[in-house]
Amino acid sequence: GGNSSKATTKSASDSTWTTMVGDVISTMDPSMSTDIISGQALSNTTEGLLRYSGADLQPALATSVPEATNNGLTYTYHLRKSTWSNGTAVTAKDFVYSWQRTVDPATKSQYAYLFSGIKNADAIMAGKAKASTLGVKAEGDDTLVVTLERAMPYFNTMLASPTFAPQSQAFVEKAGSKYGHSSKYILSNGPYILKDWNGTSDSWTSVKNPKYWNAKNVHIKTLQTKVVKDSATALNLYNTGKLDDASLSGQQAAQAKSNKDYSALKQSAVFYLEMNEKKDSFFKNTKIRQAISMILNRQQYISKVLNDGSIPATGVTPEGLAGDPDDTTKDFANEAAESTKQYTTYNKKEAEKLFAEGLKETGNSSISVSLLSDDTSAAKSTSQYLQSALQTLDGLKVSITTVPFKTRLTRSQNGQFDMVVSGWSADFPDPITFLDLFTSGNAYNDGKWSNAQYDKLIQESKTTYATDATKRWATLLKAQEILTSEAGVIPVYQQVASHLVNSKIKDLKFGPNGFYNYVGASIK
Amino acid sequence: MEKILEVNHLTIDFNTFASPVHAIRDVSFHLNKGETLAIVGESGSGKSVTMRTVMGLLATNAKIEAGEVKLEGKDILKKSEKELNAMRGNDVAMIFQDPMTSLDPTMTIGKQVAEPLRLHTKISQKAALKEAVRVLELVGIHDAARRLKDYPHQFSGGQRQRIVIAIAIINHPKVLIADEPTTALDVTIQAQIIHLLQEIQHKIDTAIIFITHDLGVVAGIADRVAVMYAGKIIESGDVDEVFYNPQHPYTWGLLEAMPTLETKRDRLYAIPGTPPDLLDPPKGDAFAPRNRYAMKIDTEQEPPFFQVSKTHFAATWLLAPGAPTVELPPEIVRRRKIWAQKHPSQEAAK
Amino acid sequence: MSEDTREKLVEVRDLVQTFNAGKKDEVRAIQDISFDIYRGETLGLVGESGSGKTTTGRSIIRLYDPTSGTVKFEGEDIAKLKNGSKAMHQFRRQMQMIFQDPYASLNPRMKVKDIIAEGLDIHHLVKTEKERDDRVAALLEEVGLNPDHATRYPHEFSGGQRQRIGIARALAVEPEFIIADEPISALDVSIQAQVVNLMKDIQDKNGLTYLFIAHDLSMVKYISDRIAVMHNGRLVELASSDEVYTHPLHPYTQSLLSAIPEPDPDTERRRVLVPYDASQAEGDDKARSMTEVFPGHFIYAATDEVAGYQHAAQAAHAND
Amino acid sequence: MADAKNQSATAMASLPKDAFEPAQVDKSEKERIAAPALTFTQDAMRRLRQNKAAIISFWILVVIAVLAFGSFFWSPADPNHQNLTYSYLPPKWGNLNIPGLNGWNNGVDVYKANGIKDGVYFLIGTDGFGRDMLSRLLAGTRVSLIIAIIATFFDLSIGVVYGIISGWRGGRTDIVMQRVIEIISSVPNLVVVILMLLVFKPGLTSIILAIALSGWVTMARLVRAQTLQLKDQEYVLAARTLGESSVKIALKHLVPNLSSTIIIQTMFTIPSAIFFEAFLSYIGIGIPSPQASLGTLLSDAQQNLQTQPYMLVFPAIVIVLLMLAFNLLGDGLRDAFDPRSSH
Amino acid sequence: MIKYILKRIAYLILTLFLVASITFFLMKLLPGTPFNNPKLTHDQIALLNKQYGLDKPLWVQFFQYIVGIAHGDFGQSYQYVGEPVSTLIATRVGPSLQLGAQAMVVGTILGILLGAIAAIRKNTWVDSVATIFAILGRSIPSFVFAALLQFFVAYKWGLFPVALWENGFSSSVLPTIALAMAPLANTARFMRTEMVDVLNSDYIELARSKGDAKWQAVAWHALRNSMIPIVTIIGPMAVDLMSGSMVVENIFAIPGIGEQFVKSITTNDYPVIMGLTIMYCFMLTVVILIVDILYGFIDPRIRLTGEAN
Ligand SMILES: Nc1ncnc2c1ncn2[C@@H]1O[C@H](COP(=O)(O)OP(=O)(O)OP(=O)(O)O)[C@@H](O)[C@H]1O
């Protein structure tokens, strides 16, 4: 149904919103997409059960945001009537098919693990069960029942992610290997339809989908996206009116802060320093880790060097990710930081003292380590700062090893490092997406920090307190406090994306899952 | 006889990084209509520089210190660049030493031969090419019409030199300067080219200045001869005068040093030493250090021209009144004998 | 013919030298030539440019390996000398070369002293530095140069001086046989005689044998005992130098001689060029070889032409 | 010639009495060499000295090299020392109020705005980490020069030897070696370098190695071509007829006469290497931080072009000076070593 | 001629084969498989390895890779899962070729002019200015130069689009200028040297003595002859353009393969690196071949024999 696009783009050229990203869309297959760029594109073209409007989780294809039943193990969604852009109806079966497809190992989805917790998902992924046994059932065309293996109080928050969007079996099978590789092989049920995208294009256009159930609330007719890698170029383009939204690099952001168009988007992403306790036993010493954390002058680093609006991290969970179930004005990260602030605050004296003690305890007179870093510009500057800051500790020598980004990931994974700065961005807006990482045995726990109490608390949050929001909150807070005070990993900063956004746009909301929601937004 | 070209007191220096090179030092000569003047002299004696001056093609670092070059009475040193362009290839034309390098390797010979015509007359390309064919046939390129589109590398050395000659004569120049046109060629081809030049001279009645260092070639082609040494003309006269009644010891040396097919002696006469460095020419007569007859005055003062006959001059103190009579080398004695036979009336000078 | 009385120093037999054999740009530089050089004589080699003179010289001194045929030096086939062998070493001493270009034949980055002494060093002819210097000084003196110039560089010398340095280098190893490849063509007229005289003096003094290559026939005649005329990679005539000049038999030689300019206006005025048509005397398919048509006088001729040449030779001599 | 007579008449009048005595000509005068004794290199150097641009370039290079390598021993500050309070300070020369050098940037007195103590100033400013840019520039120039020089050294050793062997041996050896070169040079050297950097561990050594491995081809080609010419030179033939061995001929006759080609090519290789490192830094696989090189300084500065333009200016001046100087010196050397060019 | 071209094509294939093999094995030397992502289960990894043929013995992989290349199949990108490398290249090669060609044409033509002027006015201020200009062109890294062009010419003065590949020709102007600087400088240098030689040659003197004015001698005789050696540096310059294009495409946000190459390097997308390497080689060898053939047309003295030189 792309007929209307011609008319819309022509009649309302002012109703076009042009934005930029740093890279191309990798895939438009919801099962395969993992990055933020394809995620945004998918969130424009697909409609899942729920949708974030700012921090609000709102019903989308589901008529309401249901509560869990059956001890938190069952969720039942009632679907409203809606159609795909080719006119066929979107049914509960499309969800079942989509989810099963993603979990099926044959699909090789990297995000399949997000389904872990849904009944049989782990078994399917391990190849021990058939995809059809996944705990998701269509009851008729408009009811979807999800059965979990364990209570996941944050389950609804995940559903706003494109990974949980519906897919039409008929379409997917017809498209075959080309599915999601060009506009022709994409089926939309969301607010927009992706046009002139060939799989590797450097720019793409999303035009309003007239068949979208909520089309009346889609006011911006056309979204244009350009790939611009150089930040100076982006700024020049913005200044010449070629872009309505440009992201800024550090110094640009620092200068733009007084600009009325300036907008800082807190990302649910935190960068933290991991120390390889398995390789270097001295890192098992808490005092050494604490000293390292306390020698970092995060505030100064961020305001002087990074300067892109990022904020010091007080823990691994980013600010603005999750609110206290009892008092939504209270933020998890802030609450957790209250008691652990001193461990993430610059305190040279204390750090030196702790480090000296730590050295003595481990029987080292000095240690020399290498800091693994990659060649992205943020990583480069962070590692340089870290090196310089850490070396102010007597007896600590740091060298930097720079490798390409992907190699850095591989090496982190394989434990080939002494220290490494890693980043994690939320899969869904719940602290557990971060805290889970540092349990013993988690594949992402590169530093192999291990704390029995921490493990127990995380476990309890998933079991004992799974359905008790308040208790669960407290448990997670406690866990984070342990992680921070023990300096199991050392949080450095939370990423904030500085943008210049044309002020002609109204009601453009940025969700905690990292995506803009263009539904409801309009241009003056 | 009508003088077509006159060079008077030409003096040229070259600026080089070290110090000025005094390449031409007060050179005077003239060229009559239709005659052939040969200029002989060894490498670096200033033959080419003199001819470039006549063509108005001196290098940028050259400085004309004095003198005039009159073509049909007009001083070309005073001509504008435009007038010079109109003169070159039309009134005066030049043939260069090396046929291998003096043709543009990337242009067909037809175009190259026709170029002077196109430059100096308002003739169509077609007509110019037709004329080129005619001239090429004239210089002995067979089947010229067919070869117009060929490139220089498709011709032999001798043929190329003929093409160069064709370029020079296509506009029937009044003066044709041939700067060592045969030095790079074989004797057999050299003989053909010289023969060809003579023929052409008869046909188009041009005056030729022929530059060479080979006295044998001179004997064959010249009406008059000028001998240059170290930037000066040291002897000039009719060809018979220079060959049979030479006056300058350098000319003697050259004639003696060349074995003829008849002469066979134990040793050749060799002029000792090497030509002077024009950066720093010796005081007095530049030839004095190599002159077996050198007198004291030779090392102190440059000899002026002494007139031997109406047409014959030589710059050597040996001709000065009061200079001693020297014992002539046998080869010169032999030549003087021939001179005496030819001019029984006139006693050979000294 | 009196060859039995003289010792053959160099024997060239059926020498063929083809460059880039089998390729498109194949050049048959020498096509089957044979001649001898006797000890103590000077053999002049003349011919037009590109006729294969240089190639002949270089093949004899084994700068090229011949395509076929043999070159014997003092009775030994030089092709059998192995690189690096003692015999080869010895051969490199006995035969030397003087080159055409006085500018290209001296390494611009070496002092005159080291250029001349290079052979001394290679053949270990001097033991001490002093002996080396003395030897170089003596050689410089011998070629008429100032021994003080030993520490100068080649570019400071004039062409004639450089050519004399080249001669000194060749003489340093006391060779028996010297190939002089157009040693004077690049020199000024006033200098040429210096070099020719020098070569002659040295020959008289040291009993050297020369192969003297040139295209200036007057000089060649002056210095040579016998003259070989080359054309198109072939030897066309070989005889004593007087014989070649006075009684040239081969049409090419006749043409060549008719073209030599002489510094004599009267002679020049009488000059008649004899054109040469190669297709008649070489170009057709007749099998030709060097044939002695008069004692000591060889002509490149086919069997049916021999009689004519013999007749011409006898007629010419009868007129003397 | 009309007045030749008059001339002779005037000249005659003043002739001394003994004028016609035979002259005592000094025999050595006949073989006199007028020019002073100069080696070929001296002669070339003399010609080089005529070339003002080349001489100025030479001195610029000397100054830059001395400063850069001197900074190994003395530098205004530790190039890697961070002091975040001094972050992004523009150049300031004491209290001189020259625009661009007075501590102002984008209309703000940055020193004042950041409350920097009086008397603290940085001649060419600081970067985001508060590192002294001057020290970094010196150290960076040094690294770039080291890369260039070592890479060139490898390039020379491989390229020259390869070229000489290929040219000298000729025949089949040459054909094979030329094919190899042809194949190597049809792989863009950029690709070679990048592959090298991917396989080896990134860092100074790898960059040098990578540039060296891919850079020798041009040198080899030039040397081969020159060797082909030289080997037919009569002085080489003369050495052969004297029985000189190939190795000795290469050392005594080829290398000295190749030297000008080699020097000149080096003059062009060095700036290419510097340039190449800059490029690698831009695409993110250059010298690892915190080390500075001209490339990293420039690519950092390019990102801040609009906000901290001074960060670009000084490294750019240095790289441009280096390039100009090496190129002009190279040109000068080429002319100086070419005997045909008289001035 | 035909034989010559066939022979060259054979070499080209051999070269590509060698390059492909070398790259293939080099890439295999790199540590780690691309899929050791803890988010993936063993099964998934096994399946991915199977999809990319990584489960087979090395020589089988190699064989399949070579066979694939012969059929124009360069495998699939790791980065864009499932996207064929050939599509990736095909969709992006256009802008790069356009820019490269434009830069080459502009650079060589201006370079020839600049070099010629410098040579004609040798040792005057014109020569110095031209020389310095040419060297400056080589002295400023292209990323700096491109950024300056964008900031001043496009942004401050508004003469051309700032970036992006959407205004047709005008989008290509600045990137072309940025790219053309290197070939311009190179050509100018070469041209000057050559022209100085040619202007000293006998045939120019002959032309002048025919009555050609200085400019006529230059235009009719000197230019063409001095341009002959320029042809030989076109190949190397094309290589320069490749590295230049990576930078320029990045800065001007142009969807070309240079930018793709940089990205594949920083993301270890080996199949794409390999594919692009082979493609670069291919383009370069083709350029060299064309240049060699052109050479014969430009210089009548050169006849193409079996020998390449
Ligand atoms: N452009 C120049 N700059 C400096 N010196 C020059 C220049 N042109 C000629 N000379 C010098 O002027 C002198 C005369 O040179 P010219 O070319 O006239 O000699 P020539 O008699 O023609 O010699 P050849 O027989 O070698 O052609 C020489 O010493 C030469 O070095």
Ligand SMILES: Nc1ncnc2c1ncn2[C@@H]1O[C@H](COP(=O)(O)OP(=O)(O)OP(=O)(O)O)[C@@H](O)[C@H]1O
């Ligand atoms: N190395 C080589 N490769 C290919 N062809 C060659 C080689 N050397 C000589 N020739 C060719 O062989 C032929 C004979 O050359 P050669 O040098 O022996 O002649 P020449 O009689 O010495 O001539 P010149 O009088 O010009 O010195 C010529 O056609 C020449 O081009």
Ligand SMILES: [Mg+2]
């Ligand atoms: Mg001359």
Ligand SMILES: [Mg+2]
């Ligand atoms: Mg020869």
